[in-house]
Amino acid sequence: MTRPAEQDTRGIVDPRAGFERFTLTRHEPSADLAWAVDRYWVVRWDLRDGDSYEQRVIPHPATHLVFEAGAATVEAISPHEFVRRLEGRGQVLGVKFRPAGFRPFLRGAMADIAGQRSAASVVFGAGVDDVARVLGGADDVNGCTAVVEDFLRSFGTRPLSRTAALNAVVELVVADKSLTRVGDLAERLGMNTRTLQRLFADHVGLSPKWVINRSRIHEVADLATRQESIDWAALAVELGYSDQSHLVRDFTATVGMPPGRYSRGSTPGA
Secondary structure, three states, rough: OOOHHHHHOOEEEHHHHHHOEEEEEEEEEHHOOOOOOEEEEEEEEEEEEEEEEEEEOOOOOOEEEEEOEEEEEEEEEOOOOEEEEEEEEEEEEEEOOOOOOOOOHHHHOOOHOOOEEOHHHHOOOHHHHHHHHHHHOOOOOOHHHHHHHHHHHOOOOOOOOOHHHHHHHHHHHOOOOOOOHHHHHHHOOOOOOOHHHHHHHHOOOOHHHHHHHHHHHHHHHHHHHHHOOHHHHHHHHHHOOOOHHHHHHHHHHOOOOOOHOOOOOOOOOO
């Protein structure tokens, strides 16, 4: 099943400008892999007229397996902004893992690879390079998700005892805007804060505080893109900021411009 990109643009900085230069298609995972994979995504572009475009992304709490031009890489969960310059003609197929979905494939703590970009063969072995070559020869990788799924199935990997629970916790943070403090989240889950932090380091890779803050940034950016008029002070209170200035500082530090300017479609740094 294909997901229209318009359903959710959270994390894509200035999606209106981006979709004028590239197409984004999303595909649902098969049921047997849905515990690990959130979705497959395909970006395609044709800028052979000499134009180029720099797309900025504020990452989600997720790790990606990325296939492009006959190569495969792992983009681990990262607190840093992702910037990609698109030139010429190309396409990328990515596997977005669920927040705790990559951990069983890694067979080690996610915190050990957080913020890193590495050859996918380090985790998946040389076989992933064979898959990358197959995808590299495809005219349109939108039809290649079954190849990737067969490869992932070949490992016989199963969720760990905490995988489903940690995926659900991150989903809860995204869905419930009242959860603005790690202590509140831990209390809701019936565990102490230190235990929750250890579980996130092992299965997700970054702290629950980072996940909460990133969810708020995505919420602000999404509202700024979709709504013409926003009461920033009221939104700051709703999202747990001390005041409007706190929201503006946090958003500006992450996105590169104040939310008011972002809502007008300005370019970061302009």
